[in-house]
Amino acid sequence: AATQRSFTRGLSDLLLGNRALDDTLFEELETLLLSADVGVETTRHLVSSITDQVSRKQLKDAPAVYGALRQGMLAILEPCDRRLTIAPERPFVIMVVGVNGVGKTTTIAKLANHLKNKGLTVTLAAADTFRAAAIEQLKTWAGRLDIPVIAQHTGADAAAVVHDAMNAAVARKADVLIVDTAGRQHTQEGLMDELRKIRRVINKTRPDAPHEVLLVLDAGTGQNALSQLKHFREAVGVTGLALTKLDGTAKGGILLAMARQTGLPIRFIGVGEGMDDLREFNAAEYVDALLPAP
Amino acid sequence: MFDNLSQRLQVTLKRLRGQGRLTEENTREALREVRMALLEADVALPVVKDFIEHVRVKAAGQEVLASLTPGQALIKVVHDELVALMGAANEKLNLATRPPAVILVAGLQGSGKTTTVAKLARFLRERDNKSVMVVSADVYRPAAIEQLHKLAAAVGAEFFPSHPDQKPVDIARHAVEEARKRMMDVLIVDSAGRLHVDEPMMQEIRAVHAAIEPVETLFVVDSMTGQDAVNTARAFNEALPLTGVILTKTDGDARGGAALSIRQVTGKPIKFMGVGEKPAALEPFYPDRVAARILGMGDVLGLVEQA
Numbered sequence: 001a002a003t004q005r006s007f008t009r010g011l012s013d014l015l016l017g018n019r020a021l022d023d024t025l026f027e028e029l030e031t032l033l034l035s036a037d038v039g040v041e042t043t044r045h046l047v048s049s050i051t052d053q054v055s056r057k058q059l060k061d062a063p064a065v066y067g068a069l070r071q072g073m074l075a076i077l078e079p080c081d082r083r084l085t086i087a088p089e090r091p092f093v094i095m096v097v098g099v100n101g102v103g104k105t106t107t108i109a110k111l112a113n114h115l116k117n118k119g120l121t122v123t124l125a126a127a128d129t130f131r132a133a134a135i136e137q138l139k140t141w142a143g144r145l146d147i148p149v150i151a152q153h154t155g156a157d158a159a160a161v162v163h164d165a166m167n168a169a170v171a172r173k174a175d176v177l178i179v180d181t182a183g184r185q186h187t188q189e190g191l192m193d194e195l196r197k198i199r200r201v202i203n204k205t206r207p208d209a210p211h212e213v214l215l216v217l218d219a220g221t222g223q224n225a226l227s228q229l230k231h232f233r234e235a236v237g238v239t240g241l242a243l244t245k246l247d248g249t250a251k252g253g254i255l256l257a258m259a260r261q262t263g264l265p266i267r268f269i270g271v272g273e274g275m276d277d278l279r280e281f282n283a284a285e286y287v288d289a290l291l292p293a294p
Numbered sequence: 295m296f297d298n299l300s301q302r303l304q305v306t307l308k309r310l311r312g313q314g315r316l317t318e319e320n321t322r323e324a325l326r327e328v329r330m331a332l333l334e335a336d337v338a339l340p341v342v343k344d345f346i347e348h349v350r351v352k353a354a355g356q357e358v359l360a361s362l363t364p365g366q367a368l369i370k371v372v373h374d375e376l377v378a379l380m381g382a383a384n385e386k387l388n389l390a391t392r393p394p395a396v397i398l399v400a401g402l403q404g405s406g407k408t409t410t411v412a413k414l415a416r417f418l419r420e421r422d423n424k425s426v427m428v429v430s431a432d433v434y435r436p437a438a439i440e441q442l443h444k445l446a447a448a449v450g451a452e453f454f455p456s457h458p459d460q461k462p463v464d465i466a467r468h469a470v471e472e473a474r475k476r477m478m479d480v481l482i483v484d485s486a487g488r489l490h491v492d493e494p495m496m497q498e499i500r501a502v503h504a505a506i507e508p509v510e511t512l513f514v515v516d517s518m519t520g521q522d523a524v525n526t527a528r529a530f531n532e533a534l535p536l537t538g539v540i541l542t543k544t545d546g547d548a549r550g551g552a553a554l555s556i557r558q559v560t561g562k563p564i565k566f567m568g569v570g571e572k573p574a575a576l577e578p579f580y581p582d583r584v585a586a587r588i589l590g591m592g593d594v595l596g597l598v599e600q601a
């Protein structure tokens with residue numbers, strides 16, 4: 001709430017008064033964006049588009065500048081505002097990946113709940129066989145949701161678990177199979193190879209699967225998120241993004257940089273630790289949260 | 295990746311060759327590059343502004359040593375300032391108290407607290423020969439207690455059992471009693487991840503702290519954190535009398551500018567860094583290494599020689 005406040009205050013100072021459209025104003029815009037983790041490059045892109053429009057006399061006052069900034073952000077994010085639709089293929093396989101501790105397992109629980117509420121049957125695969133009690137964590141969630149988990153034991157081969165889970169999901173005619181994977185640093189080639197292997201195992205059972213490879217990102221993450229996206233994309237072909245922990249004060253402005261670089265769909269945002277705390281991404285709402293109307 | 299700034303600076307700094315002292319003019323462009331590098335490394339904007347101002351003042355008018363070009367001199371100023379701000383090398387845990395010495399860890403969700411508790415337990419057992427007990431006061435996250443239980447077994451620490459039906463304050467208090475009874479040297483208390491804006495949860499951790507009076511209260515923070523690091527660090531530092539910080543997940547390629555932000559905001563030493571998921575992956579914090587990393591320079595001295 002603290003950033004929220006200063007951000008909003010900054011904006012209203014910026015845009016309510018009879019402000020001159022000068023360098024101080026542009027610098028303040030820059031500050032607002034940089035403080036939200038938008039990053040140097042995308043901030044420059046957004047601000048220079050504003051200064052261009054001002055010098056072409058297309059923007060006359062501060063409120064017009066505000067509107068143009070909003071438009072600039074929407075132009076980047078709207079192409080990424082594409083929902084995850086569960087295609088008719090069965091099982092529809094969702095593989096969930098990301099660095100350590102971003103919220104993969106919790107997002108899976110929320111997503112399973114979301115799909116279950118739509119009347120779909122969901123099975124989970126506990127392919128984090130590395131972290132202590134990762135399997136128990138997923139099983140606890142599955143128990144609360146009353147859905148099956150395919151699991152082995154800590155230390156088991158993750159690809160073997162996924163192989164079992166694919167067979168089980170086919171046998172049970174599950175609508176959706178969601179695969180939880182261990183958190184890993186994208187720079188660790190050996191661990192990224194394990195993910196590639198999991199993907200191959202899924203693909204062997206169903207040539208059109210996985211249907212979605214969801215990269216989970218923490219809203220608190222700064223510029224490193226770009227490196228995460230690049231490496232996970234190269235390794236396993238990310239098809240959608242989820243941004244967690246937006247219930248804090250972090251803005252997750254790095255989404256703008258990612259959207260601009262890749263145009264990848266942003267599927268969900270996480271706004272809490274409970275199973276109902278998942279929202280479908282909405283570009284306009286996100287921009288409003290980043291740039292509250294003065 | 296770590297050579298970003300050095301490459302960019304080489305260009306600007308070449309122009310500084312053959313000038314006898316650092317001036318406003320000849321450093322302006324180079325400082326702009328430094329500012330960009332700091333922002334790209336996720337140093338928080340207000341911290342970047344202060345830092346650049348500081349360096350500008352320090353550098354201005356500085357005579358350049360005969361052995362250095364002005365470019366080399368500027369890099370040296372930037373690097374030395376960064377190291378200085380990051381704090382003295384390697385501040386140790388202070389466990390000098392009547393045993394059990396209690397350590398409390400706190401931080402945002404997923405920052406690496408539970409893993410760090412196990413790492414600290416291992417470190418204190420193996421290096422300092424201490425008897426260590428651990429306890430989880432995380433009654434919220436599914437299987438959080440089980441996670442610590444397994445990690446405790448892996449590092450050979452005593453595990454004080456707790457249950458999601460209990461109150462965190464009661465768990466912590468009972469654990470201290472038990473550790474005292476069993477004459478443990480150290481008790482490490484794990485806590486649930488929490489947002490700094492979650493008032494009831496911040497109140498809870500304050501109550502836990504008050505109940506057990508730890509000698510070390512450590513803020514565990516993810517090195518990938520962006521600009522929000524200043525907000526969270528400030529809030530935790532105001533809620534709890536922190537004695538130190540642990541920076542996790544430095545084994546990735548994050549530049550780790552949050553380290554500088556947190557250090558600036560809290561004034562508290564960064565005592566350790568996590569360098570992997572395994573219990574042995576904990577190292578003392580070295581300010582010069584992190585400074586070089588934030589600046590995007592593998593080898594600062596090497597650069598000084600080339601400039």
Ligand SMILES: Nc1nc2c(ncn2[C@@H]2O[C@H](COP(=O)(O)OP(=O)(O)OP(=O)(O)O)[C@@H](O)[C@H]2O)c(=O)[nH]1
Nearest residue numbers: 100101102103104105106183245270271272403404
């Ligand atoms: N406030 C908040 N916390 C969240 C959110 N999503 C997840 N968390 C918390 O973040 C922490 C880590 O979540 P996990 O789901 O275990 O993360 P993970 O990516 O599976 O972690 P690893 O498997 O260890 O890599 C837990 O304490 C979750 O409750 C969210 O949207 N908001």
Ligand SMILES: Nc1nc2c(ncn2[C@@H]2O[C@H](COP(=O)(O)OP(=O)(O)OP(=O)(O)O)[C@@H](O)[C@H]2O)c(=O)[nH]1
Nearest residue numbers: 100101403404405406407408409487543568569570
């Ligand atoms: N690569 C790497 N991973 C780490 C490091 N420290 C912790 N982790 C991983 O980060 C993830 C989260 O760690 P936890 O210890 O569960 O984090 P936590 O702060 O206790 O999480 P909550 O209790 O949910 O708030 C796990 O996957 C850990 O293995 C580190 O230094 N390097």
Ligand SMILES: [Mg+2]
Nearest residue numbers: 104105128134
């Ligand atoms: Mg997980």
Ligand SMILES: [Mg+2]
Nearest residue numbers: 407408432438
């Ligand atoms: Mg924990």
